[in-house]
Amino acid sequence: MSDEIYADGVGEITITGSIVRIDFVSLSPEERDQNNNPKAVFRQRVIMPVDAFANSMDLLQKALNGLVEAGAIRRVADMPKAPVAEIGREAASAVNASPNFN
Template identity: 65%
Template sequence: MHDELYADGIGEITVSGQIVRIDLVSLSPSERDANGQPKPVFRQRVVMSVESFANSVELMQKALNGLTEAGAVRRMQPPTEVPPAPRRTGSPNFS
């Protein structure tokens, strides 16, 4: 039998040189934030090389694409970009 770990998500990813650290978190059954939502709490850390991390991201992207194609996951549309404010030319002292 192999040990398994459930995580609600990734709390933080830290890169230090050639090492990537991925902190896995779970929602606390007892701790709450200011909005009354369960706080994410650290559970375990995955440590791997940058190369292994890059390969893992590629594999996860393929899995996500398969889930999206199967309709199990819907991708959110990116927010509509707000056009930048017009740039002022000349001195701000003169209108």
């Protein structure tokens, strides 16, 4: 059986030479910021060569386009006066505030 890691988002992407490091974060159940919101804390890092990162970005873009075409999400640019991408009613009632979908 393979290990699975849940992440609420990408915290940081660092490129050093030909290596890309992607840090995944999750909202902490214990740690809070000054507004009493859960803090994003480091969970896992993926390290890959630049060419593998470029290929994965192409695959992620295709997946995003499929979600848009299916109506599961809408791009921020397509939404008048909306600050975040909205998830389709049939997918969920939550809002995706990830800056990765801008």
